[in-house]
Amino acid sequence: MEIPYNVELREDTGLYNSKLGIWLFLASEVMLFGGLFSAYILLRTGAPVWPPIGEHGSITHLLTETIPHATFNTVILILSSVTMVMAWMSLRMKDLGKFKLYLGTTIVCAIIFLVVKYFEYSHKIHEGFVPSHDTYMALYFTLTGLHGVHILGGIVVLAYFFGPGLKMWDVEPQRFTNRIEIVGLYWHFVDLVWIFLFPTLYLLN
Amino acid sequence: MSGKDFTEHILHYRNIFIYLLIGTALTVGASYMDFNVSNSIAGAVFVGLTIATVKGYLVAANFMHLNSEKKLIHWILLLTVFFLGLLLLIPLLWDINLISNY
Numbered sequence: 001m002e003i004p005y006n007v008e009l010r011e012d013t014g015l016y017n018s019k020l021g022i023w024l025f026l027a028s029e030v031m032l033f034g035g036l037f038s039a040y041i042l043l044r045t046g047a048p049v050w051p052p053i054g055e056h057g058s059i060t061h062l063l064t065e066t067i068p069h070a071t072f073n074t075v076i077l078i079l080s081s082v083t084m085v086m087a088w089m090s091l092r093m094k095d096l097g098k099f100k101l102y103l104g105t106t107i108v109c110a111i112i113f114l115v116v117k118y119f120e121y122s123h124k125i126h127e128g129f130v131p132s133h134d135t136y137m138a139l140y141f142t143l144t145g146l147h148g149v150h151i152l153g154g155i156v157v158l159a160y161f162f163g164p165g166l167k168m169w170d171v172e173p174q175r176f177t178n179r180i181e182i183v184g185l186y187w188h189f190v191d192l193v194w195i196f197l198f199p200t201l202y203l204l205n
Numbered sequence: 206m207s208g209k210d211f212t213e214h215i216l217h218y219r220n221i222f223i224y225l226l227i228g229t230a231l232t233v234g235a236s237y238m239d240f241n242v243s244n245s246i247a248g249a250v251f252v253g254l255t256i257a258t259v260k261g262y263l264v265a266a267n268f269m270h271l272n273s274e275k276k277l278i279h280w281i282l283l284l285t286v287f288f289l290g291l292l293l294l295i296p297l298l299w300d301i302n303l304i305s306n307y
Contacts, residue, residue, distance in 0.1 A: 014275045023278050027285040034289040042296035050246075071233055078225045082218055085268045089218075093211050188268045195260045198229075199253040203236035204246065 007174045022182045026189050033193055036143055040200065043135045051136035051205055056128040059136060063202055066120055070202045073116050074194065080109035081191040084184045091177040096169065099180075103162050106187070110155045117148055140201055147197060150190045157183050221267045228260040 005017040013020055044050055051059045087102035124130075124137075131141040161180060168176040232253060240248035266272040271279070 013277050015277065020277070023281055027281055030285050030289055031292065034292045038292045038296050041293060045296065067233065067236075071229065074229050075226065078222065078229070081264060081268050082222045085218055086215070089211065089214055093208075185269055188264055191268075192261050192264050195264065196254075196257050199232050199236070199257050203232065204250050204253050 007172070007178065016178055018178065018182050019185075022185050026185065029189060029193075033143075033146070036139070036146070037196075037200070040139050040143070043139065047135065052134040054129075054134040054137070056133060059124070059129050059134075059140075060205060062124060062127060062129065063205060066123070067202055069116055069120055070198055073113050074198050076109050076113050076116075077191045077194050080106045080113075081188050083109065084187045088177070088180045088184050091169075091173075091180055094173070100162065103158060103180075107155060107158050107162060110151055110158070114148060114151055114155075117144065136205075143197055143201065147190070147193055150193070154183075154187055154190055158187070218267070221263055224263055225260055228256055228263070232256045232260075 003017075007016060009016055049058075051063075083102045083105040087099050087106060090096075090098035090102055121141075129137050131138045161176075161183065165179070166176075168179070235252050235256065236249070238249075240252050271282075
């Protein structure tokens with residue numbers, strides 16, 4: 001049985017179904033990250049010193065060292081958002097070559113982000129700043145870890161559309177274009193979350 | 206979509222990219238400046254999060270096309286922002302001791 005309203009718009013919503021679906025999903029994601037930001041505010045306003053001083057002292061000096069890495073990652077993620085939207089635009093222009101170029105660049109940017117994150121995590125853990133060190137570290141690993149899982153999930157979906165999922169373009173080009181728009185909305189949301197995580201966790205301490 | 210429209214879109218996205226880079230530079234630069242009032246970090250938090258909000262708006266309005274999206278999506282997001290506001294307000298209320306007795 002064919003799934004209805006994959007391409008054509010519903011009269012009542014003016015949208016195709018998966019677009020409404022992804023926005024509802026993103027709304028739930030806002031609440032997920034919102035809950036963690038709420039915990040951050042509660043713990044931060046209740047702490048006499050921020051970041052708290054634990055067994056290995058304060059993380060402040062390490063945070064200052066990692067600001068260039070986090071700034072680099074911010075630029076990489078913004079760039080990936082631009083290439084993502086350009087990939088969708090290329091499909092609308094029916095230019096599959098450019099689509100592959102832009103989508104491939106998006107995937108590479110996402111992998112670079114995770115590699116930088118890996119080195120950042122390793123450095124902190126090596127210095128003894130593990131999640132159990134203090135409430136800042138617990139929040140840091142929870143928020144950036146959850147964000148990292150979203151990046152990883154995004155890579156899997158993007159790689160699918162770069163590889164086996166691309167077959168749909170030959171038979172249902174409009175449906176494939178809509179799919180890319182949907183995954184693009186998810187990807188921009190991941191970028192949006194990082195835009196708030198970056199100053200909150202790295203700069204405002 | 207014509208080739209001319211496509212070129213216009215590319216230029217538009219390139220401009221947004223440049224604005225976002227400027228915003229990122231401002232965020233980092235502002236973190237080295239002293240906006241604090243009487244030993245409170247509130248000033249720096251306000252400046253940092255204001256820049257982040259502007260950047261977030263640029264992403265949502267342009268890359269996620271919210272500036273030309275259907276009303277239904279806007280209503281869903283308004284409802285979400287309302288509940289997000291409540292969620293963020295709860296710890297602040299706690300902090301100013303309004304609900305600490307419960």
